Amino acid sequence: MIELCRTTDLPEGSSKSFSLPSGNIFLVKKQQQIYAYRNSCPHLGIPLEWVTNKFLDEDGELIQCATHGALFTIEDGMCVYGPCVNQSLTRVSVQEIQGSIYFISP
Ligand code: FES
Incomplete structure (x- = not known):
C-alpha cells in the first residue's frame, strides 16, 4: 500500500495526479466518492x-x-464522446483509511 495524500488534499469536485513506480494514476472526488484510474x-x-x-x-x-x-x-471511466467511444479508462484500487488515501493495486 502506498499513501497518496490526505483526504483533505482532494476536495469535492477536484482531481489529482500521482506518479507511482507502477505508472501514473489520478483521483477524482465526486459526491464524496473517490475514483481512481491509470493516467x-x-x-x-x-x-x-x-x-x-x-x-x-x-x-x-x-x-x-x-x-x-x-x-x-x-x-x-467509460468513453462517451471522442475517438475512443466505448473504451474505458483502467480503474485502479484505492482505499481511504483514517484520513489518508492509499493506492492498493499492485
Ligand atoms: S489521446 Fe485521448 S482522445 Fe486522443
Whole structure:
C-alpha cells in the first residue's frame, strides 16, 4: 500500500495526479466518492491532462482527455464522446483509511 495524500488534499469536485513506480494514476472526488484510474487515454495511451491535476471538463461532470477531447464518465471511466467511444479508462484500487488515501493495486 502506498499513501497518496490526505483526504483533505482532494476536495469535492477536484482531481489529482500521482506518479507511482507502477505508472501514473489520478483521483477524482465526486459526491464524496473517490475514483481512481491509470493516467492513460485508451485512444493513444498518453496522459490525459495538459494542466497539472486538471482532468475534468468545464462542468466538472466528465473526465476529459486534453489531446483530442475524449470524455469519460467519472463513475466507470467509460468513453462517451471522442475517438475512443466505448473504451474505458483502467480503474485502479484505492482505499481511504483514517484520513489518508492509499493506492492498493499492485
Ligand atoms: S489521446 Fe485521448 S482522445 Fe486522443
